[in-house]
Amino acid sequence: MKKIFLPLVLLMSLLSCKNDNIHRLSDEEVLNLIFNSAQNSTIAYENLEYLTENFPKRLACYPQGIEAAKWTKQIMESINLDKVYLQEAQVMNWKRGNEEVGSILLNGEKIPVNVCALGRGISTPKNGLEAQVIEVNGLEELEKLTKDQVKGKIVFFNQAMNPTYKNPFRAYSETAGQRFIGPIKAAEYGAVGAVIRSLTTRIDEFPHTGTTRKASENETVPAVCIATKHANLLSQTLAVNPNLKFYFKTSCKNLPDTISYNAVGEITGAEFPNEFITVGGHLDSWDNSPGAHDDGGGCMQAIEVLRIFKEIGYQPKHSIRAVMFMDEEISQGGGRAYAEEAKQNGEKHILAIESDRGVTAPRGFTMDASDEVIRKLASYRALFQPYDITVFEKGYGGVDIAPLKDIGTPLLGLDVDATHYFDWHHSANDTFNQVKREEMQKGAATMAALIYLVDKYGI
Numbered sequence: 001m002k003k004i005f006l007p008l009v010l011l012m013s014l015l016s017c018k019n020d021n022i023h024r025l026s027d028e029e030v031l032n033l034i035f036n037s038a039q040n041s042t043i044a045y046e047n048l049e050y051l052t053e054n055f056p057k058r059l060a061c062y063p064q065g066i067e068a069a070k071w072t073k074q075i076m077e078s079i080n081l082d083k084v085y086l087q088e089a090q091v092m093n094w095k096r097g098n099e100e101v102g103s104i105l106l107n108g109e110k111i112p113v114n115v116c117a118l119g120r121g122i123s124t125p126k127n128g129l130e131a132q133v134i135e136v137n138g139l140e141e142l143e144k145l146t147k148d149q150v151k152g153k154i155v156f157f158n159q160a161m162n163p164t165y166k167n168p169f170r171a172y173s174e175t176a177g178q179r180f181i182g183p184i185k186a187a188e189y190g191a192v193g194a195v196i197r198s199l200t201t202r203i204d205e206f207p208h209t210g211t212t213r214k215a216s217e218n219e220t221v222p223a224v225c226i227a228t229k230h231a232n233l234l235s236q237t238l239a240v241n242p243n244l245k246f247y248f249k250t251s252c253k254n255l256p257d258t259i260s261y262n263a264v265g266e267i268t269g270a271e272f273p274n275e276f277i278t279v280g281g282h283l284d285s286w287d288n289s290p291g292a293h294d295d296g297g298g299c300m301q302a303i304e305v306l307r308i309f310k311e312i313g314y315q316p317k318h319s320i321r322a323v324m325f326m327d328e329e330i331s332q333g334g335g336r337a338y339a340e341e342a343k344q345n346g347e348k349h350i351l352a353i354e355s356d357r358g359v360t361a362p363r364g365f366t367m368d369a370s371d372e373v374i375r376k377l378a379s380y381r382a383l384f385q386p387y388d389i390t391v392f393e394k395g396y397g398g399v400d401i402a403p404l405k406d407i408g409t410p411l412l413g414l415d416v417d418a419t420h421y422f423d424w425h426h427s428a429n430d431t432f433n434q435v436k437r438e439e440m441q442k443g444a445a446t447m448a449a450l451i452y453l454v455d456k457y458g459i
């Protein structure tokens with residue numbers, strides 16, 4: 001009993017002492033408190049484990065997505081914030097249906113391969129789809145073919161992500177077009193289906209899903225992504241047997257839009273309650289995935305920022321909001337709803353930060369902001385040096401915070417070591433055990449530290 005009681009008293013006195021004195025501490029000392037608070041806590045990490053175990057496959061339009069939002073509201077209520085609420089958002093409603101099947105048909109043999117449907121895509125006929133295959137190395141190569149070469153076939157987009165780039169997001173954006181508009185382009189050329197190489201540099205058996213552009217049934221074709229190992233197998237088998245056939249079956253559906261929810265928690269500002277700093281991630285995940293790195297971890301980091309301020313006793317001048325955006329993966333309804341309400345309420349958003357590149361070791365921030373703001377934020381670099389946070393450069397903010405740009409908000413993305421991000425991205429491989437607590441916590445502390453500085457000195 002004693003053992004529990006004494007440290008608790010000590011902690012309480014430390015907390016109240018910090019509370020009184022924090023405004024007298026130097027910035028170096030406050031940052032030290034922030035980074036220490038993050039590293040000494042296991043709460044966000046345990047919450048991420050609970051989220052991924054109890055609410056995997058939480059697309060915005062699925063019951064799991066809505067249950068996850070309600071649970072997230074509860075955990076924010078447990079840290080005594082000033083406001084916690086759910087915010088309605090209109091979202092696209094796509095359902096995967098039964099698990100997909102795919103196979104290479106060769107000499108009367110059926111070689112099974114791992115495939116999955118693409119979000120917003122259409123389904124195959126009830127009994128599936130079977131046709132010869134024409135392989136292309138991306139969209140440009142398809143455009144060099146004639147309609148006669150493609151007609152009646154399945155187009156196999158097999159452009160691989162370039163594994164040599166330092167920034168894997170560059171490799172992703174170079175190849176994502178084949179997933180996004182590949183099925184529509186294939187339809188244009190008279191194809192009956194499309195198979196798309198999963199967007200990862202890893203060679204494994206996980207199909208990686210993602211959205212494809214929505215189109216009417218006759219403007220697109222049924223499509224699946226295929227695991228990289230099986231994409232290689234298909235390509236090699238095709239090289240020897242160009243007349244082989246491919247079979248796949250999907251049963252996904254596009255339904256009328258539905259309602260889902262962002263979860264929002266706030267510490268109200270003491271001096272400028274109607275001026276906001278937003279920190280967030282997206283709570284929805286793909287329905288083939290626990291969504292640990294993408295982006296349950298980013299959400300738990302955002303809540304952790306508020307928990308850190310509570311623990312160290314920092315009362316911000318501006319209102320700080322943690323926002324769990326809903327529906328990043330399919331139609332970004334959560335981000336739009338949040339910005340709309342901010343506009344309607346005349347809220348001034350002085351800064352928004354998003355963590356959605358995996359919760360690996362943080363490196364700093366990429367900033368979608370004016371040169372003046374970038375210069376000002378980069379002037380804090382020396383304070384972050386002890387933590388090896390060095391990136392303060394112009395760049396991308398985040399998908400969910402992007403609509404806030406309309407009201408002039410500077411947008412920041414937490415920059416991380418994304419070397420392995422696409423190993424997990426949009427697949428069943430995005431599991432809790434791939435998350436390192438220290439790295440995730442350091443990311444939360446990095447955001448909390450910058451928010452502290454912006455809150456104190458303005459922007």
Ligand SMILES: [Zn+2]
Pocket residue numbers: 282294295328356
């Ligand atoms: Zn994401």
